Amino acid sequence: MRVTDITMPSGIAERPHDDRGYPVPAITPWEDGVPQFANTNMRRVFLCVEERRCTVCGKEMQPGPVWRVVDGDEAEMINAVLDVGKEFLNTAPTGEAPGHRTCMIYAAMVCPFLRSPEGRRGEASDMYGANLPKGDARGAGGAIVAYNDYGFEQTPAGPGVVYGTPIEIINYNRAEDLQDELTAALVTDETASGKAPVWLGEDEQLMESAFRRAMLSPAEQRALEAQKRAAQARKRQQKQAKASRKKNR
Known part of the structure; x- marks a missing residue:
């Protein structure tokens, strides 16, 4: 299955594209x-988690389950506990935040690393002691998993995304295994509504500004909003004064 043959969800189609046309x-x-x-920017991850935005299309996610792609080993563990009706508890942080069901299915089908067992990791990763080398193969199996909850937390291993209980799993090995799931998801494409903020686009300065605002305390945020309102009021007064002078000439 060629990547160009896979139908793109509308929210992903609205993303900025690279020179090759890839979203x-x-x-x-x-x-x-x-x-x-x-690379994954953890500040972007934090902002998406804080505003409950999909990490693929950048649009808001509705209340309810959130989805992420997992490797074969984790998929095997989740399948085992779901089969026996037990609760799967995992307090380990990850740098991988969730997204819409449709977006995660599409991502698993088109990402060079996720779409087949032969996929190779583009860059090395040592987050949370994983020590995954560049060129490491994905290996057999994988899944898109729905969780009942998630959040960005400070843990003994460092800050990261921590997931709640898995409640549904879509197993796959190759991209073509997910074609029927994607076709069904696109019928009610949840990415069609809403809009991604400009600071999740290609301007890193806008993203940094959004991150700094998000890190302000509630009191600091109120003070910043008060400053903005005061500046807007001064601007209106200056505009009114200018119009009044022009009228009296």
């Missing part, structure tokens, strides 16, 4: 106008 996920950083697909 760029919301958590992908940009450098000198070029998306760094192999």
Whole structure:
């Protein structure tokens, strides 16, 4: 199955594209106008989690389950506990935040690393002691999993995304295994409504500004809003004064 034959959800189609025409996920950083697909920006991840936004299309997610892609080993564990009706508890943080069901199915089908067992990791990763080398193969199996909850938390291993209880799983090995799931999801494409914020686009300065605002305390946020309102009021007064002077000439 060729990537170009896979129907793109509307929300992903609205994303900025690279020079080849490929859509760029919301958590992908940009450098000198070029998306760094192999990297994940944790500030973008934090902002998406805090505002409950899909990490692929950048649009808001409705209340309810959230979805993420997992590797074969984790899929096997989740399948085992779901089969016996037990609760799967995992308090370990990850740098991978969730998204819409449709977006995660599409991502698993088109991502060079996720779409087949032969997929290779584009960059090394040592987050949370994982020590995953560049070129490491995905291996057999994988899944898109729905969780009842998630959040960005400070843990003994460091800050990251922590998931609640898995409640549904879609197993796959290759991209074509997910075609029917994607076709069904596109019928009620949840990415069709809403809009992604500009700070999840290609301008890293806008993203940094949004991150700094998000890190303000409630009191600091109120003070900043008061400053904005005062500045807007001064601007209106200046405009009114200018109009009045022009009228009296």
